[in-house]
Amino acid sequence: MCALKQPSEDFLSMKAKMRTTPYHFNLLSDTERLSAFLEAIKQKAKGTVYDIGAGCGILSILAVPYSNFIYAVEKDSRSAKLAESNFKEFNNILLINDDARNVIFEDKADLIICEMLDTALIDEEQVPVVNSILKYLKDDGEIIPQGILNGAEAIYVDRDSICYDDEFESSRINYQILSNLVIYSEFNFKNLIEEYVETEFELEICKKGTFSGIKITTFTLLTNYIICGPTPMLNPPLLIPTGKMNVNIGDIIKVKLSYKMGGGLDSIQTRVKKIS
Numbered sequence: 001m002c003a004l005k006q007p008s009e010d011f012l013s014m015k016a017k018m019r020t021t022p023y024h025f026n027l028l029s030d031t032e033r034l035s036a037f038l039e040a041i042k043q044k045a046k047g048t049v050y051d052i053g054a055g056c057g058i059l060s061i062l063a064v065p066y067s068n069f070i071y072a073v074e075k076d077s078r079s080a081k082l083a084e085s086n087f088k089e090f091n092n093i094l095l096i097n098d099d100a101r102n103v104i105f106e107d108k109a110d111l112i113i114c115e116m117l118d119t120a121l122i123d124e125e126q127v128p129v130v131n132s133i134l135k136y137l138k139d140d141g142e143i144i145p146q147g148i149l150n151g152a153e154a155i156y157v158d159r160d161s162i163c164y165d166d167e168f169e170s171s172r173i174n175y176q177i178l179s180n181l182v183i184y185s186e187f188n189f190k191n192l193i194e195e196y197v198e199t200e201f202e203l204e205i206c207k208k209g210t211f212s213g214i215k216i217t218t219f220t221l222l223t224n225y226i227i228c229g230p231t232p233m234l235n236p237p238l239l240i241p242t243g244k245m246n247v248n249i250g251d252i253i254k255v256k257l258s259y260k261m262g263g264g265l266d267s268i269q270t271r272v273k274k275i276s
């Protein structure tokens with residue numbers, strides 16, 4: 001769960017002044033996501049900070065009072081232009097409009113903030129990007145978020161294709177949970193991470209019904225103490241249909257799951273088998 005705080009007056013007036021794309025406006029409006037990042041930044045920001053995937057610049061601006069200098073890197077030109085205009089009143093942020101993997105940084109970082117998160121890190125470039133800039137982090141430097149945990153549950157869902165469970169949208173998808181949550185992987189971004197995931201785990205059925213897929217939920221470890229579950233704009237659970245089979249309480253579903261982090265949802269492959 002996120003540490004939730006009401007936004008201060010200063011924050012609300014700064015947010016009202018920011019120029020954003022519609023997507024970044026939605027990110028900015030997710031108070032739960034932002035308050036968790038703000039808390040983590042207050043605890044960890046110092047010295048030289050990189051804000052990788054800066055979007056329209058909100059996380060850089062939140063880091064200003066705690067940092068000496070901030071490199072804000074954003075590959076999308078439109079977002080980068082908006083960030084540049086949002087940074088006008090700050091003299092310690094440098095905006096770099098490029099893919100973060102191409103940037104040669106002049107100073108090593110005390111803190112890297114990188115918010116290219118998505119469920120299980122499959123559809124965004126968090127892992128390839130963090131892997132490639134890790135060489136610029138000081139030995140005692142820190143990363144926000146510091147890592148993630150991925151969990152899986154057996155579900156019944158009446159769908160043929162992979163989709164997100166956008167519980168905050170009106171067009172919410174109905175599904176039933178049929179097992180307990182199993183944490184199948186954990187990553188710490190301070191270590192180089194293998195982009196290909198191949199994992200096997202077992203889900204024990206706790207509700208009789210029709211099994212037809214897996215729900216993946218990602219928990220973001222912003223720091224050791226701030227763990228953020230899905231929020232309106234951060235990591236909506238992913239529903240992966242696998243084919244239907246009847247299940248009873250106590251049945252075990254063996255799951256083989258593979259994907260490439262940063263490789264997109266098309267890279268997901270599953271095989272499931274029931275063991276009674």
Ligand SMILES: C[S@@+](CC[C@H](N)C(=O)[O-])C[C@H]1O[C@@H](n2cnc3c(N)ncnc32)[C@H](O)[C@@H]1O
Pocket residue numbers: 024027028052053054055056057058059073074075076079098099100101115116117125129
């Ligand atoms: C989820 S948004 C976060 C934006 C902002 N940091 C925030 O918290 O509101 C991720 C951003 O990363 C940018 N991005 C994705 N891949 C990138 C890359 N390889 N290098 C630099 N920026 C990238 C996207 O264009 C997008 O603006």
